[in-house]
Amino acid sequence: MSRGFVKEEDQEEIPMVPPRADLPDGAVNYVTKIGHTNLLAERNGLLVEKESLQHDNENERRIASNLINAKLQLLNERIASAKIVDLKEQPQNEIRFGATITVVIDNAETPQQFQIVGVDEANIAKGKISFLSPIARLLISKHVGDTATLKLGKVERVFKIIEISYT
Structure with a gap:
């Protein structure tokens, strides 16, 4: 079904996620071991936050979940590209x-x-x-x-x- 036939209040809100720190295209994502540990801890915190979402309104819960998913996507990309420097x-x-x-x-x-x-x-x-x-x-x-x-x-x-x- 086309989105044009969905009630306005049923439409998903696209979350606005603040960008992570700028890493220019082609730049290596160097991190210290502590920095990498902090990225993993941030991801774990977002996962815990997502699991504990409680809203009376299902739409609010879905919007909050979408926001966390968007943050996780950016964070997972950064973790995947990390090059730990000893x-x-x-x-x-x-x-x-x-x-x-x-x-x-x-x-x-x-x-x-x-x-x-x-x-x-x-x-x-x-x-x-x-x-x-x-x-x-x-x-x-x-x-x-x-x-x-x-x-x-x-x-x-x-x-x-x-x-x-x-x-």
């Missing part, structure tokens, strides 16, 4: 994916620390930046003692690498 196999004296880096920016008195992680793990408030970010791209392949300059319009920020670790 931090122990990274060159310990060089900045690569997974490195935790201590830097002094410009002539600041207090050093800053952040880790280069996958796009789904990135969270600047937790000191985690995506490997695709301009800062990460600038610092990849650098060593302790090196400096790198990031140009932001007319402003230049100089990063001096103080320490590299893979923990």
Whole structure:
């Protein structure tokens, strides 16, 4: 039967799902072991949420279920494409994916620390930046003692690498 002959209130609402963190076409979906574990935990949480859906209205339950299914589809695609990077196999004296880096920016008195992680793990408030970010791209392949300059319009920020670790 054509959807044109279905009562308006019976039509399924298409869920609007916020996109996951941007991963450009062709980019490898690198993740740390912790990041991969977090993706799996997120999937388990969505599955539990789906199983425990309780709505008096069947239509509301179906809409909520469709939303969770849409989130699961995006998440499963991300999990399937994940390439776990073993931090122990990274060159310990060089900045690569997974490195935790201590830097002094410009002539600041207090050093800053952040880790280069996958796009789904990135969270600047937790000191985690995506490997695709301009800062990460600038610092990849650098060593302790090196400096790198990031140009932001007319402003230049100089990063001096103080320490590299893979923990």
